[in-house]
Amino acid sequence: MKLRPISFLILGLVRVGATSGYAIKKAAETGTKMIWPVSLAQVYPELAKLEEHGYLERSDDPQGGRARSTYELTQAGEDALKGWLRSPIEPPPQFRSEGMLRSFFADALPKEDQIDLLRRQRERLVEVKAWLGAGEFRRAAKEIDAGLMRFPVLMGAYGDDFIDFTLNWIRRVETELEDELDK
Amino acid sequence: MKLRPISFLILGLVRVGATSGYAIKKAAETGTKMIWPVSLAQVYPELAKLEEHGYLERSDDPQGGRARSTYELTQAGEDALKGWLRSPIEPPPQFRSEGMLRSFFADALPKEDQIDLLRRQRERLVEVKAWLGAGEFRRAAKEIDAGLMRFPVLMGAYGDDFIDFTLNWIRRVETELEDELDK
DNA sequence: ATCTTCATGTAATAAGTTACATGATTAA
């Protein structure tokens, strides 16, 4: 079995206490969506594979009449996760933004529409930020012992800072364009 | 035919003079890879579809004994591109970084290894930056009339600034961790 | 009562990458 980022994401989240498929999806939603999005349809098959190959151990843990499976890391799982964290091979980061792609071609539009395009992007970023800030995972992490949850909080802060940086960057360009309009 | 970002990317690049499949791939490599990566295997089928549906017009334009097809925008293609640029619906930006994902779980490592992980990320970012800076498209764009190629240059600058921002951000965390080591 | 959340999964589809195959032209 080839372990991919999604595998390690699951191992890592199980390790910090997201022990069911549903809980993993929830934690990923607010904790890692910014840096590595996942969908539920990836989680369940991947959990099954990780168990099959001995990285996770499964237990039935029903909540009343509601079925639930919980997972915990095996030694192999712990080793695999740490090996990955220490491994020197890292693919370059990928940033995919339809808004930025549109901006790339904005020369095709009159200046007013260029400004609109940039303004819409800022609006969208403000939405994303609000939605990230609402993350329970991060709020929870802050309350837990700092030694165990320092990096999730840091990465959350990076997300915020990155959005602020981009927001300011866009606003600078907007201002430049607006000044040219006034002339 | 449902037009996707890749469709508009192709229309946009044809519009600014990347008229063959190969040229589109080259231009995307240095111009838009940062914000919207593409592979050659996407370009050719998509070009064919765009022609089939009347957004592009194809001509045979062999270079000596070497076959080449060149494309130009039809009015429908121009309209579709501009419609997209003006459309208010924009999916949120997606940032996918295996390095950041690893960092999210770095609490599992001793401090020395945490610092290593961050340092490796910076090294990788420096590589990415060098490789982006080598882009012929951006260098070419700078020499062309600023009114036609302003936004590609701007987006290139955003890529650079974004990497610098992240580099500084990581270094700050590294310094914090190193200070704790010394104590 | 009814809506939301918790909970697990599958099927179908879409999107994207890697590898392969072929061959001409140009620069070192």
Added chain:
DNA sequence: TTAATCATGTAACTTATTACATGAAGAT
């Protein structure tokens, strides 16, 4: 003459998303 670049495409595979199906528990 050998390597790099120009040039077009396909096949196989991997990855990821959307939609569907089902149902219990808890909150309003």
